[in-house]
Amino acid sequence: MYQQQQKQSILTEEDLAGAILSDLKRVVREYATAATESTCPDIRQLFTKLMNSTLTLQGQLFQAMQQANMYNAASPALRQELDKQMKQYQQTKQKTTQFVQQNLGQQQNQTFYTPAMQQQTNQQQQGNQPYYM
C-alpha cells in the first residue's frame, strides 16, 4: 500500500495527526481570506472550492481522531449558561427587530439553523416561517 520502511517518527502518531488537523484549520481560514480578497471570478471560485474541500478533510480527520481517542471534546455548556444567553439574545433580537421595522417596516424570518431532526417538518412549511417557534 505504501512504503513499509522501518521509519519511526520522533513525533507520535497523535502529534502528527494533531499538526495536520491544525494546519487544515489554518488553511481553511486562509482560503476564505483569499476568496474574499480575489477580484477574478474564476480565482474566487477556485479558492472557494479549495476552502470547502479542505473543510471536508478537516472534518474527516477530526472524526477519525475522535474515534481513535486522540481528541478530548470540549465539555458541554451548562444549562444555566444556555438559559442566560437565550434570555439576553431574545431581548437583543426584539430590539433589533424593532430597529429594522422602524426603519424599513419589514420583517425578516429566516434561519440558517436547521438541525436534521427538524428538517422534515420544516420542509412542509412554506414561506417565511421561523424554523424554531
Next chain:
Amino acid sequence: MKPMTAKELEYIADSMSNEELLIKQCTALAVTGTTPALQNLSLQFLQTHQNHYDSLLHAIQHHQQMAPTQPQQ
C-alpha cells in the same frame, strides 16, 4: 477572464506552500502511523492535496498568457 492580480498570485503561491506541507505531513503519517484508519485517511488526503496543488498550478498557467509584461500604473 481577467488578468490575475498580484495579490491573487501571492495567495496562490502561499497556498501551494501550504498544500506542499500538508502533502509531506500526510506522507509522514502514512509511513509512520500505526492506526489503520488514520493511515488510510492520510493516503486519501495525500491525493486530495496533490489535486489542490495541481489546481493552483493550473490557475497560474491559465493566466500566464494575459498577464502584462510591463508594470501597470
